[in-house]
Amino acid sequence: MQLFRKGNYKLSRNSLNKIENLNKKSRFKFHTFTSLQYHDFRFLITSTFFTSAGNWIQQVTLGWLAYEYTNSAFLTGAVTGIRALPFLFMGPIAGVITDRMDRKRLLIAVHLLLSLLGLSFALLIYSGNLQTWHIFVFSMLSGAGWASGNPVRQALVPNLVPQKDLMNAIALNSAAFNITRMLGPAVGGILIVAVGPATNFFIQAISFFLVTLIVIPIKIPDNNIIELSNHSFAEDLIEGIRYVVKEKTTLALVLLALVPSIFMMPFTQSLMPVFSKDILEVDANGLGYILSSMGLGAFIGTLVLASLGNFTHKGKMLFAIGILAGLSLIVFSQTKLLIFSMIVIIFQGAFQMIYHSTNNTIIQTITPNSMRGRVMSIYMLDHGLMPVGALIAGSIAQFYGADIAILIGGTITFTLFIVGIFIFKPLWDFKS
Numbered sequence: 001m002q003l004f005r006k007g008n009y010k011l012s013r014n015s016l017n018k019i020e021n022l023n024k025k026s027r028f029k030f031h032t033f034t035s036l037q038y039h040d041f042r043f044l045i046t047s048t049f050f051t052s053a054g055n056w057i058q059q060v061t062l063g064w065l066a067y068e069y070t071n072s073a074f075l076t077g078a079v080t081g082i083r084a085l086p087f088l089f090m091g092p093i094a095g096v097i098t099d100r101m102d103r104k105r106l107l108i109a110v111h112l113l114l115s116l117l118g119l120s121f122a123l124l125i126y127s128g129n130l131q132t133w134h135i136f137v138f139s140m141l142s143g144a145g146w147a148s149g150n151p152v153r154q155a156l157v158p159n160l161v162p163q164k165d166l167m168n169a170i171a172l173n174s175a176a177f178n179i180t181r182m183l184g185p186a187v188g189g190i191l192i193v194a195v196g197p198a199t200n201f202f203i204q205a206i207s208f209f210l211v212t213l214i215v216i217p218i219k220i221p222d223n224n225i226i227e228l229s230n231h232s233f234a235e236d237l238i239e240g241i242r243y244v245v246k247e248k249t250t251l252a253l254v255l256l257a258l259v260p261s262i263f264m265m266p267f268t269q270s271l272m273p274v275f276s277k278d279i280l281e282v283d284a285n286g287l288g289y290i291l292s293s294m295g296l297g298a299f300i301g302t303l304v305l306a307s308l309g310n311f312t313h314k315g316k317m318l319f320a321i322g323i324l325a326g327l328s329l330i331v332f333s334q335t336k337l338l339i340f341s342m343i344v345i346i347f348q349g350a351f352q353m354i355y356h357s358t359n360n361t362i363i364q365t366i367t368p369n370s371m372r373g374r375v376m377s378i379y380m381l382d383h384g385l386m387p388v389g390a391l392i393a394g395s396i397a398q399f400y401g402a403d404i405a406i407l408i409g410g411t412i413t414f415t416l417f418i419v420g421i422f423i424f425k426p427l428w429d430f431k432s
Helices: 013-027 039-070 073-082 086-100 103-127 132-160 163-195 197-215 233-246 248-263 265-269 272-279 284-308 314-333 338-365 369-379 386-400 402-423
Strands: 003-006 009-012
Touching: 039 073, 039 103, 039 132, 039 163, 039 197, 039 272, 039 284, 073 132, 073 265, 073 272, 073 386, 086 103, 086 132, 086 233, 086 369, 103 132, 103 197, 132 163, 132 338, 132 369, 163 197, 163 284, 163 338, 233 248, 233 369, 248 265, 248 314, 248 338, 248 369, 248 386, 248 402, 265 314, 265 338, 265 386, 265 402, 272 284, 272 402, 284 338, 314 338, 314 402, 338 369, 386 402
Parallel strands: none
Antiparallel strands: 003 009
16 A cells, blocks of 8 residues: 655555645635725725615606506606616716716715715605606606616726736625615615605615715825826726727627616616516505525525635526526516515525626626726616617507516526527536
8 A cells, every 4th residue: 555644643645635635625615705804895895785775766656667667567667767878978978087086086076976966856746747758858857867876886996906816706796786675675665665765765875875974094005006098088088998899708708787777677677667566566665575585595696605705617607597587587577475476586586696706706706906996987888778678678568567577587587598609518518
């Protein structure tokens, strides 16, 4: 029997393997909260919490308000969809600005404006002068604020943590978003019934103002500060587009991001007030419970992803989760009772968030810091196409019902991710 030396002892190969396995087990630990060790990232994730609180209270209130004023599934879907429209024409511009200016100051300015917008809308509701067109204008302006702020927030994450902890940081940042996704809609639904929608928009305004105060202490490390570009605005914009088209993996990620943004998210978010009222026959509280259940699933999904650490097979994970998300949407469309809908939508929320976090991590990992704002803004153009999905969803629901519309959205999502495995084979094989 061959012997090997381990310190002062001679051991057989079998004994040596057992010791090495024990060492590996002892070194294993969950990585769930690794990125919270970074001081400035803790400020950013706290600001994400308050941003998300205002956002989810706004979404549930705006959707309910739209359906109450219009009694139209199509127009309710349009209100939700028009909020995403600014991502198409403002996103790329915001991306160039993100790569040319101080990202922290941009984030502060955007949230100050969003706070003022929420306050103005609340006063309009209180005055009793609210009209349907006001809801559309508010939704559009609110979307413009998100289109300007999201690339900045996304680009800041890799500036505040090392690359080895990027997946964890993105997952935890999403977890902060989804804690309020669980609570915000339920609180929003309760407040609609208890005190009316205007109070919800006051709370939203306060949340956005708190974000500006929280972001102020953040310090970006010197090695992550962007050098000012010597090119024109147009040249920087074109450079970003060329980069995305040239980098095939980046292009594949951008194209795949369109699938849930057109055929999954609009079919759940914009039609949820209609599905809750017409199919499940519940009030605003029931709508809040459904949206909160989706948030719970997303929160669970982000914690699972954060605990996995920097796993290798991100490409395969991306496609597998996309397929499961489509299947869960198909099942959800067939539920008729609130409790069953809540259970299924938990899985839908988890799959959605794991998909987006994985996609986000891959694209941020392979993108240089000097290009990150522009690439992320192009990546987020999928948000701008959500109105297309919302109009499709609303049109189908108007004629055939919200359940049939959601069934179709889930079927298309499932099919496209299956086909995508063969079209984007390099991404399927991607390892990090």
